[in-house]
Amino acid sequence: MARLLSWLRTNIDGVVALVLAMVVGVLAVLDLIDIDQVNAVVLLVLGLLATTLLRDRHLSAQAVRDATSVRLLYGPEIGHAHTLARRDTEQWIFKGGTGTYIRAVTLRACVENARREQRPLRMQLEILDPTNEPLCKTYAQFRSSLTPEADRTGEQWTTDRTRKEAFATVLAACWYRQRFTFLTIDVGLSSVMTTFRWDLSSSCVIVTQDNPNTPALMFERDKPYYRDFNRELVASFKQTRQVPLSRSEELALADEPSVDQARALFDALDLSLPASYTDRDVADVVRRALQPRNPY
Incomplete structure (x- = not known):
């Protein structure tokens, strides 16, 4: 359980984006929301994915800098x-x-x-x-x-x-x-x-x-x-x-x-x-x- 909670804290942005995409997808199939609401949620999910990518890129760059700090x-x-x-x-x-x-x-x-x-x-x-x-x-x-x-x-x-x-x-x-x-x-x-x-x-x-x-x-x-x-x-x-x-x-x-x-x-x-x-x-x-x- 502790390991799962730690993983969720680390990947919370990706988890939220995935859950939103799944929920909206199900609601759209059931025809419970209109197209404007779907588009809004899509933009929100894209924003979360962009944030995740930027964070991962920053962490990767920092790892490279740390690796090259010693010769x-x-x-x-x-x-x-x-x-x-x-x-x-x-x-x-x-x-x-x-x-x-x-x-x-x-x-x-x-x-x-x-x-x-x-x-x-x-x-x-x-x-x-x-x-x-x-x-x-x-x-x-x-x-x-x-x-x-x-x-x-x-x-x-x-x-x-x-x-x-x-x-x-x-x-x-x-x-x-x-x-x-x-x-x-x-x-x-x-x-x-x-x-x-x-x-x-x-x-x-x-x-x-x-x-x-x-x-x-x-x-x-x-x-x-x-x-x-x-x-x-x-x-x-x-x-x-x-x-x-x-x-x-x-x-x-x-x-x-x-x-x-x-x-x-x-x-x-x-x-x-x-x-x-x-x-x-x-x-x-x-x-x-x-x-x-x-x-x-």
Whole structure:
């Protein structure tokens, strides 16, 4: 009964037109109404049918618009979409794992574009908390379960690599912040792992996964969901432990920061490196920050 009532509500105009046509037809056969009344009812039925057709056409057009609001990107299309998104953007919001691709490509390219065009740039990066060793272990296990062999950087995913990549993203953010006055950058450390990477620019949002066989999703700014994803990323960032990057202004970083500079920076940010880190480990973090390898 509930299903029937729902169907009637959805198709009430068509039902009314059909009932009117049947009733008038029967009355006309029985010669109980004259021709003028029949013509009037015919016009009414035609009006109802026209209304039904217009409504269905509108719903069909809306369905088509919703279906085209998302684009599937495969292989090289993903990198090309990122390139176009970086070209004129005034903002970049990222949420993902350690920010390896952010350091290798996005951060550098966005800063270069903004500097060339002499415009401000705002970036918001949400990455894993490198001080949360169990979380980094979980992420490393997830990545290695998808790709057990080494990726294009020549490394496998381990807990140690995960932590160093995340520390390197923080260092890179401070380094670029000191070198481009009009860069506003924030870094938030998440206590929750995500299997997606979100990249939102002024023109679109691109959602990718760590599985290279899975297509990426792209939502353009003027299509549905862009604003919703923007709101989601802002809300998620507010729940992170935000790194006080402004404290890095007190410590000038060289073009190639020394081990001592790196240690002092992380101490100032209340993000002290693990006590087990040797000078070689710290130098590795610096290398990953400023000489990153593109994993894709």
